[in-house]
Amino acid sequence: MTCIxxxxxxxxxxxxxxxxxxxxxxxxxxxxxxxxxTIGSLGCAPRTAARETMEPRYVxxxxxxxxxxxxxxxxxxxxxxxxxxxxxxxxxTALQREGLSAFERDRAAILAMxxxxxxxxxxxxxxxxxxxxxxxxxxxxxxxxxVFVVEDRGDFIALQHILVMFVIDAEGERQGxxxxxxxxxxxxxxxxxxxxxxGHRRWQRRPxxxxxxxxxxxxxxxxxxxxxxxxxxxxxxxxxxxxxxTSARTGRPLPRREHTVRKDYDLLTSxxxxxxxxxxxxxxxxxxxxxxxxxxxxxxxxxxxEVGVNRYEHIRDFDFxxxxxxxxxxxxxxxxxxxxxxxxxxxxxxxxxATTCDDTPVFMELFRYAQRFESGDPPSEAATRIxxxxxxxxxxx
Numbered sequence: 001m002t003c004i005x006x007x008x009x010x011x012x013x014x015x016x017x018x019x020x021x022x023x024x025x026x027x028x029x030x031x032x033x034x035x036x037x038t039i040g041s042l043g044c045a046p047r048t049a050a051r052e053t054m055e056p057r058y059v060x061x062x063x064x065x066x067x068x069x070x071x072x073x074x075x076x077x078x079x080x081x082x083x084x085x086x087x088x089x090x091x092x093t094a095l096q097r098e099g100l101s102a103f104e105r106d107r108a109a110i111l112a113m114x115x116x117x118x119x120x121x122x123x124x125x126x127x128x129x130x131x132x133x134x135x136x137x138x139x140x141x142x143x144x145x146x147v148f149v150v151e152d153r154g155d156f157i158a159l160q161h162i163l164v165m166f167v168i169d170a171e172g173e174r175q176g177x178x179x180x181x182x183x184x185x186x187x188x189x190x191x192x193x194x195x196x197x198x199g200h201r202r203w204q205r206r207p208x209x210x211x212x213x214x215x216x217x218x219x220x221x222x223x224x225x226x227x228x229x230x231x232x233x234x235x236x237x238x239x240x241x242x243x244x245x246t247s248a249r250t251g252r253p254l255p256r257r258e259h260t261v262r263k264d265y266d267l268l269t270s271x272x273x274x275x276x277x278x279x280x281x282x283x284x285x286x287x288x289x290x291x292x293x294x295x296x297x298x299x300x301x302x303x304x305x306e307v308g309v310n311r312y313e314h315i316r317d318f319d320f321x322x323x324x325x326x327x328x329x330x331x332x333x334x335x336x337x338x339x340x341x342x343x344x345x346x347x348x349x350x351x352x353x354a355t356t357c358d359d360t361p362v363f364m365e366l367f368r369y370a371q372r373f374e375s376g377d378p379p380s381e382a383a384t385r386i387x388x389x390x391x392x393x394x395x396x397x
Contacts, residue, residue, distance in 0.1 A: 061124070062135050072140035074121070074257065079142060080166040080174055082118050085314035088278035089115060095243060095276065103189065106217060106236040109243040110157050110187045111149070112276045116320055117312040119143045123257070123287075127305040136304070139257050145182060146320045147312075148327075155189035162323040177322040181334070181370075183229075184222040191218040194231045195345055197251040199267050199292045203228055203351045219247065219272070225363035226337045227353060228345070229253065232272065247272040249288075265289040265303045283310040330370045332378065336388045337366065344396055357394035365391055 062070060091112035100108065123139040143163050150158040161183050166176035190213045193205045212233070220231035230252035236245045251269050254262065271286040285308030291301040344351060355361060369387060372379055379387070 060126075061138075065135060070135065070137055072122075072138040073261075074139045074141040077165070077167045079144065080168065080176075082144060082315045083317050084118070085279065085316045089280070089314050091115065092276070092278045095238075102215070102236075105238050105243070106189070107154075107157065109236055109238070109245070109276050110159070110217070111152075112243070113159060113185075113274070113281050113312070114147045114149060115280075116146050116315050116318055117144070117280060118315050119145055119313075120311045121257075121308075122310070123285075123306055123308045125289075125304045125306045129302050129304060136262070141257070143182075144315070144318060146323045150184070157187045159185050159187075160327070161185075162327065164318075164320050164323045177319065179322045179326045181224055181326070181330075181367075183224060184226060186220040186222070188218045188220070190214065190216065191233070194218050194233060195220065195228055195351075196232075197228075197230050197253060199251060201253065201353055201355075203353065205345065205349045208233070217245065219245070219274075221252075222341075223363070225366045226334065226341055227362060228341065228351070230270075234272075242275050242277050244273060244275040262289075265291045267292050267300070280312045280314045282312070284308065285310075326374065329376075329378075330373045332381065333366070333370055333373055333384055333388075336381075336384050340385075340388045340392050344392060352397045354395040354397075357391055362391065362395055 089112070091108070091114065095105065095108040095112050097108075119142060121139070121141045121143075125135045125138075128135055144165060145161050145163045147159055147161050150160045152158075160181075163178075163180040163182050164176075165178045165180070166174050167178070169175050191208055192213070193207050195203050196206050198204050216233045216235050218231055218233050221229045223229050230250050232247035232250035234245045234247040236243060247270075249269050249271050251267055253259070254266065254268060258268075267290045269288045269290060273284040275282045275284070285306070287306040287308060289303045289306060291303060293300050357365060369379075369384075378384075
């Protein structure tokens with residue numbers, strides 16, 4: 001699928017039909033293009049005169065492999081200039097206060113992930129476990145996003161990410177803002193259960209004993225449509241120059257940047273480290289790409305190890321008004337979606353979750369419904385609840 005600055009969308013092609021985009025209003029397809037361009041699904045991106053200003057200069061790479069074959073793939077749009085914050089954020093200052101209890105400092109570290117950011121996403125395979133080895137192309141993308149608190153109950157904090165993108169088109173003109181609901185992360189202190197991904201689109205709710213959950217936080221990550229993705233446990237470590245949370249190794253489905261281009265593995269197991277610094281935060285990943293066993297007697301095969309570095313750098317004087325307007329209009333829908341998922345997770349120890357309903361991606365159905373809220377004539381709460389429950393019933397078993 002080709003997007004020429006998301007204000008215009010070409011006639012749907014075969015790729016559109018295969019992903020359920022055919023027949024959707026142009027604005028919906030444009031929003032999907034922005035999402036897929038940013039997080040690397042179909043290679044769909046605004047057509048621009050030049051790549052993002054970061055050129056692929058890897059110090060740590062594959063020196064004896066043809067560099068042309070390892071040119072980074074990912075979103076190819078070029079963004080507008082941003083201004084980095086030059087002083088530590090208020091959230092960093094709050095994290096450094098004296099006299100905080102361990103629990104209070106943990107909370108301050110989580111809340112320090114809120115704010116306005118320039119984000120960069122880099123992934124590089126470092127070890128290939130097959131012979132002869134053929135490392136995959138590195139992945140690189142970027143974004144500008146606002147992260148804010150959806151809910152804070154003391155021992156539970158939910159953070160929502162929303163992308164607001166201004167891109168430079170082929171004529172050098174600024175286009176935007178283009179708004180996209182991004183991922184969500186929920187943090188829970190001493191959780192009684194964790195919803196773990198076990199492969200083949202199946203999630204299991206695992207109980208935590210008292211010793212395992214004492215003084216730890218779980219992080220649960222949800223996709224753009226609030227579908228569960230992965231969850232794990234970890235402890236916060238606080239030092240004078242940083243605070244860091246490191247997870248246990250945990251499974252998750254293929255990321256969107258991979259699932260349309262890779263067919264040789266179907267499970268990513270990862271160790272996640274979130275590190276808070278004065279100028280923002282960094283999400284590091286140690287990923288193993290694995291092909292799951294097809295029979296009980298066949299072991300899983302590990303294909304490659306990958307390192308991921310996602311940087312969130314505080315920016316100032318960037319116009320995120322569109323993200324606030326979007327969330328103000330659509331939050332009733334997303335509140336219903338969170339409610340519906342929580343009900344299904346609580347009701348069953350195992351969930352089988354499909355990605356499409358009647359061949360249409362779940363996120364496309366929800367984004368289309370969200371437009372009704374943006375239009376100023378939103379559906380009723382009862383109608384929204386019925387729509388959400390029917391959609392989730394279509395994909396959950």
